[in-house]
Amino acid sequence: MSSTTYRLAIALLGKGSTNHLHRKEVVEAFLQRGVSIHFLVREDYIDILSRIDTCAYSTVSFAKLSGFRAFLKPIFEYVRNLYPSSDPGRKSYFGMMSRYKRSASFRVLDHFYRFLARYQAVVRCIAFLEGYFALYDTVLGLDPKKIDQLLLLGVGTASSELEGHLVWWAKDHNIPIVSIIGNYDNLTSKGFRGVPVDRLLVWGPNMREDAITFHGVPEDKITEIGSIRYNTSFKTLPGNKEEFIISLGLDPHKKTILFAGFFYEFHYFEMMEIYRLLLAKGTDCQLILRVYPNKMLMSSVFMAPLLDWAEKQEGVYVSIGDPDFGSGSQDKSVLQIEEYELCNSLSCCDCVVNIFSTISLEACIFDKPAINMYYFQEPLSALARTPLYHDYEKFFHSRRLVSYGAIQTTRNRDELIAAIEYALEYPSRLATERKKTVELECGLFDGGACKRLVEACVQEYHQR
Template structure:
């Protein structure tokens, strides 16, 4: 029986991979699976949900995969060698750098600009990574000795845990597959360690990964977003009345959904508050109500809590927060189902620069990017500057969303969506085709097909 290692460095990937159907499909193929999760101990509910005769769950504490200070500094100076609009935005306006001195940000960008243009530097960085930072780890090596895997599936190429497994697998000649966890990974970061094969979400990412990461395109497989498989599962979508009444809302009123981005856009609560005032004063084209979804990164202390309990507002803080995991959020099956229904039954979706625009397109929901009021630098609103990142330019290129750069533009855009929900329907279809590959409920199956193909090549 072939044995597969699946490396899961964050709880979000439990949803994307384990709950999406990848694990079930592997079991149907008769594969033995060992899942390594970055945590001190496997929670009982996770063990009850996944562990069985074909699946073993292993906790890997963060302390078991240490990284030295020299290695950390090396990564700091080489992680962003793909100098482009995304990295420029990151070093000028992200929460990590926005308050740093302007000269310091300019010097670092100048350094990256010079380094990024040096021929041969990127291959040299990977050579240094492999030769001088081997990350030989007795704990991880012990797992390889004990289980003798036939393949390692890394679910996040940028994660420390995944890189340790990939390096050990390479030393032992074990085939490896890795995924880009998020759709901005390939353009934002230079991968210090690469697998034998890559899985990505769409053809654009495939092209960019081959170009920027200097990786053979014939070993990159496109599968779509496995977490979107939930949106096509039979029995997931409930009737509108049932879902909205369950949230204390009126099925006869139009629904505006606002998805916050938490610590990345700390002031975006102002946008939700403005929408609520329009609803309260009946200043929109139709009687409306608001579903507010805070971000898991600050769900416990977000200013959006002020909207909780107000008339015509449903405050959705149903996140399954778990301090067991590094990202503190483990989206359960019930939470995934609830989120799918909220999107399906929303009449307008408002966010700043979230993946929610892709989620909404899966249900053909009119979507607005509010490019104001989310992040400030020295008192100046720079939210619109964040929209220059490469991966969101792909969204704007499809024309699938309306863009609002002020409160007045947002109100006009909401009214347009309420009065003409079919507007931009063709553009939303284009967004799905370009950025989601296929939303057919079979992305997880395609991941398993890649795994089986690579296993077959080994044989």
């Protein structure tokens, strides 16, 4: 093997990992540097992926823990996920999760765990113990002699637990690792990292600071490269507005509202009612109803009849976020998120409505007014207990994003209708705030993220 050629394994295990790493742009950039690519794919997705001819593919599976390791692993993970337990968002999130667990022993233990999760030094030790005792030998079916470097999404936090297994396995075999962050909230809303970091690739200045402050990653191990998705799909996929709108069966001369829902079925029904009320008031608009990529949501008894009905309504197009919702494990993260309709919808719409999701940031990228629908279904009197909803507004990343002043939060139907009407009438309002949001959160946005990714990986490999 020459000094300029090595074998890179890229893991496709967690949410949206194929959108970031299983891309022709990424593969071609590595091949130009003489680096061969071998994708390690979660078993339930190996037959779903559209393969890239120049790459190798294999599945990776994980052994189930047993004995004291199976007992310790969820405890270690839970304490890490609590961090930083002093943050208002973490307090609210985990407080709601434990509110109905009434046993005195659980409450005492939970208070102890929260006390531990206040301190970075403690969760850092817990992460080390978790890897040392529980994870290093759980990876099955991989030959370490065929891998010279490992690239993966995430740092072993919530939603990237499988990547954590792979990192500890690689460490045990002395394989160098490069970690890349996939979403703007991954370092602030998922607890403390579960793995050591050799090289961490982040989007921009805010994410760099998050890595240092929340995860104790040394600054010299962090490289800013921008977002892979935003520097590729968001620059190349949007096409002609009129042609795209017509392809959806909509009218290119009407104002278009993009609604990007979340886990809760209620919000999709509510948006359809708001659309009806807007039409009744004489607002000349149409609606793209974007369904969140989540297999449990798509299997809900409410969604199939709702979407069937919505598709038949004039001026409504239903966009499905998970193109493979009928395949893959129903209880695991979605690896592949639909991008063509998403990017073009963001480019062509006149305002975006969502529920404290990444879509707010993406609306800012396309300089579109962004509105949070932040209210929930009123509880029925027949319920024995009032439903508890996570207070997304308190999450650190939500607080920071809203603090830029680019995104409006509405708390009832009347406020939302008024906000939509105003956004359609005055789309340029808050344009300066949206630009600032993108600069701080997304970092470099010049189309060069893939090149910077490759340079960082190659440099890290040769410096090992």
